[in-house]
Amino acid sequence: MPSLLSFRRAAGFLATACTLAASHVQAQDLLNQLETQTTDSLRREYVTATFKGTRVINGHSIETPGKGSMLFLISHRFGTLNSGAYEFFGLDQATIRLGLEYGLNDQLAVGIGRSSLEKTYDGFVKYKALRQSSGPRPMPVSVTLLATTAVSTLKFQPEPERSTTSRFTYSYQALLARKFSSNLSVQLMPTLIHRNYVDLRRDENNVYAIGAAGRQKLTKRLALTAEYYYLLPGNTADDYRNSLALGFDIETGGHVFQLHFTNSQGMIEKFFVPQTTGNFFDGDIYFGFNISRAFQLRSQE
Amino acid sequence: MKIKVFAVAVLLSCLPGLPSWAQSKFLTRTGSITFFSATPIEDIQAVNQQVGAAVDVASGQVAFTVPMKSFKFPKSLMQEHFNENYVESEKYPKATFSGKLVNWTAASLTPAGSQAVQVEGDLTIHGVTKRVRVPGTLEKQGNRLVVKSKFAVAPADYNIEIPLLVRNQIAKSVDVTVNLACEPTP
Known part of the structure; x- marks a missing residue:
């Protein structure tokens, strides 16, 4: 064969x-x-670093300190630019807020702060309810819920002294954000401020506002930020101004520096949402900065 | 008839990925890579437990794929900086290696005990590919193949830029430790 x-x-x-x-x-x-x-399609991946810091400018961003991380925040606003040479264009005056924030886990954070404005203490709880993710069942946006309490400890003049409850203000925010690309992030902030006490009958106890904010990176460590709070129509909207802020985020190792210009003097919600008086385009602009420093108290593992 | 069956068998065996030589391939999706940066100021260690790796002991081929976002650091801010600023994980989500065991034949694998090998190939990190040759060991443990390797990577070689301010905190050369237990795969 x-x-x-x-x-x-x-x-x-x-x-x-x-x-x-x-x-x-x-x-x-x-x-x-x-x-x-x-393949990555089998792995769920959370989008990280939508914003550099836990604040966009005045208000909160969706970010929280990671698990076991403690942030020390120093926020500072000088006087208005249009206060003239005598006040050295605002640099002679300053208001400050010192704050500490701690991440209990990767989603839940708590914080405290003290503002020199009206000698106000504040505390907050912040929870990342939804996190933008890719992979199976992707989530298009991140949603962080924020509840804050502020108490003014000013000595009231004239007497008689008001009740303790009247010193409290509460604010509630749902922060919705999407990181569209590694450079561009956008955030929306429906906001409710509840004041237990207001001076005038005309003033509202409940103030509603919607905020919008964005971050555009210019380089890897430098970003342009903007933040705007629109007061919904009402007496507060008639008597006060919407808060506007423009700034830069600069990152250097363990610090984030935020430099900005804003028409709001206060650095917590109860001040900048319902009590902004400055006219940005008239030069009532406060120059200011936030510095945050992170300390890892507990290991992530 | 016999001839036809034989011919079909021959033709079938030409299709890649059939079980005929599949026994030679070992794979893992949960390999571990640790890197360690030691400086007088700060020691930084990160662990990745989601390394994909494949070794073909017949051809001597070795491949790795490393999801960069899966590196876990002790400090959350470190992890963010690593992903955002240094390796730019969104732009370059993976590091890969594709190479070959040096002087390897199908008979080279010893049935017991750890054996020293050299592997040469293309290492891609941060979008930059470099030809590297690194030492390692192979060991057959039951039906698994255990792969270990230790080598150094210089971030600067892969265009990973480290800002002046933290230059003293990050080592010029980072020690990488690979530890894999690969299962036989069809």
């Missing part, structure tokens, strides 16, 4: 050739194969 033998020989040769060729192709494909078998 010579024909069968030669066929076998040919087949054997063919098989060897095929194996060699295939092993070469296979060799090049090993990485591709590996990548298809470990």
Whole structure:
């Protein structure tokens, strides 16, 4: 059976050739194969660093300090630019807020602060309810819920002293944000401020506002930020102004510096949402900065 | 008839990915890579437990894929900086390696005990590909293949820019430790 033998020989040769060729192709494909078998579509990944800091400018961003991380925040606003050379364009005056924030886990954070304005203490709870993610069942936006309480400890003049409850103000925010690209993030902030006590009958106890904010990175460590709070129509909107702020985020290692210009003097919601009086385009602009420093108190693991 | 069956078998065996030589391939999706940066100011260590790796002991091919966002750091801010500023994980989500065991034949694998090997190939980090040659060990443990390797990577070689302010806190050369337990795969 010579024909069968030669066929076998040919087949054997063919098989060897095929194996060699295939092993070469296979060799090049090993990485591709590996990548298809470990494909990212199987892994849920949370979007991180939508904003650099826990504040956009005056108000909160969706970010919280990570688990076990403590942030020390120094926020500072000088006087208005249009106060003239005598006040050195506002630099002679300053209001300050010192704050501490701590991440109990990657979603829940608590914080306290003290503003020099009206000698106000504040505390807040912040919870990342939804986190923007990719992968299976992707989430298009991040939603962080914020509840804050502020208490003014000013000595009231004239007497008689008001009740303690009248010193309290509460604010509630739902922060909705989307990181559209590594450079651009946008945030919306429906806001309710409840004041237990207001001076005039005309003033509202409940003030509603909608905020919008954005961050556009210019370089890896420098970003342009903007923040605007629109007061919904009402007496507060008639008597006060919407808060506007423009600034820069500068990152250097463990610090984030935020430099900005705003028509609001206060650095907590109860001040900048319902009590902004400055006219930005008339030069009532407060120059200010926020500095935050992170300390890791507990390891992430 | 016999010839036809044989011919079909030969042709089938030419299709890649069939079980005939599949036994030679080992794969893991949960390999670990640790890197360690030591400076007088600060020691930084990060662990990634989601390394994908494949080793073909017949051809000597080795491949890695490393999801950069899966590196866990002790400090959350470090992790953010690593992803945002240094390796730019959104732009370059993975580091990969594709290479070959040096002087390897299908018979090289010893049935027991750890054996020292050299692997040479293309390492891609931060979008930059470099030809590297690193030492490692292979060990057959039951039906698993245990792969270990230790080598150094210089961030500067991969255009990973470190700002002046933290230059003293990040080592010029970072020690990378690879530890894989690969299962046989079809």
